[in-house]
Amino acid sequence: MGRTQLEDAVPTTFGKEFHAYYRVLMRDHKRIEAASASLLEVPLGGTAIGTSICATQEYCDAVVPELRRLSGMPLTQAEDLSDAVQNTDCYVALSSAYKNLATDLIKITNDLRLLGSGPQAGLHELELPKVQAGSSIMPGKVNPVIPEVCAQAAFQVVGNDAAIALASSSGQLELNAFEPVMFDDLFEDASLLRGALLTLKKNCLDHLKVNEQRCAEMAAHSAGLATALSPTIGYRAAAKIAQEAVATGESIEVLLKEKINIPDSKIKELLNPQNLLQPANSSVKLETATMLKR
Incomplete structure (x- = not known):
């Protein structure tokens, strides 16, 4: 059952849910590639402040191509050496891209923890792998430690981004003296995020299971199903059905049979999972006035 603001919304699938995770992570990957x-x-040849004082023209022309040859990396010389020596916006951009990935990772791991909560008093739509005992006081308790450790790594990346922003903005005049802390934090970001993503995949996602029975039960008894009825029986009638479902705990299907004059075959069509995951079919619309018993 999909949820908005933690309240029942409309049905969805875990395929759609995880494809959304995939899409946002791919955008994060592209941002990191672009920033990298x-x-x-590089400003090699600019010497102290980008004016190339004490450097020969031969050196300025040869140093970056030689470094490119030795490193095997497609390095180029900065177009404006003074700009490249004093400004560190490229590091801020990479840090921002890392922070984007970190915030998305926090969101995803929070979703996993919530969907795996329980096993009896929570959502328990997902079964997270049992990695270790969760409590020395509560027998049998298992905590979602893998999503938690990944989230904590991401927290650190978000904090590093703040430090990098401060360091970049604190450079005065022709040189920024605070590049060391930026480099240190960026290397840490890369290490933390790589480790978090690898452990999330290996120790959680690869062994994740969907609790199909629980999902089916929650979807069948959710008042959110009434949303799919609005094009057919009208908003007011659908709202009345939803309110009664919440008040009585009865399923939408049962209430439809009791309150609305719709054939069983039409009810099955309206509540068919496939029909709930795509645009409404106008051919199933009926006149509200003829269906209401009261």
Whole structure:
């Protein structure tokens, strides 16, 4: 059952849910690639403040091509050496891309923890792998430690981004003296995020299971199903059905049979999971006035 603001919304599938995770992670990957590309532009030859004092023209022309040859990296010389020596926006951009990935990772791991909560008094739509005992006081308790450790790694990346922003903005005039802390935090970001993603996949996602029975029960008894009825029986009638479902605990299907004059075959069509995951079929619309018993 899909949820908005933690309240029942409309049905969805875990395929759609995880594909959304995939899409946002792919965008994060592209942002990191784009930001990393700017690091390949170097100010070698600019010497102290980008004016190339004490450097020969031969050196300025040869140093970056030689470094490119030795490193095997597609390095280029900065177009404006004074700009490249004093400004560190390229590091801020990479940090921001890492922070984007971190915030998305926090969101995903929070979703996993919530969907795996329980096993009896929570959602328990997902079964997270049992990695270790969760409590020395509560027998049998198992905590979602893998999503938790990944989230904590992401927290650190978000904190590092703040430090990098401060360091970049604190450079004065022709040189920024605070690049060391930026480099240290960026290397830590890369290490933390790589480790978090690998452990999330290996120790959680690869062994994740969907509790199909629980999902079916929650969807069948959710008042959110009434949303799919609005195009057919009208918003007011659908709202009345939803309110009664919440008040009585009865399923939408049973209430439809009791309150609305719709054939069983039409009810099955309206509540068919496939029909709930795509645009409404106008051919199943009926006149509200003829269906209401009261």
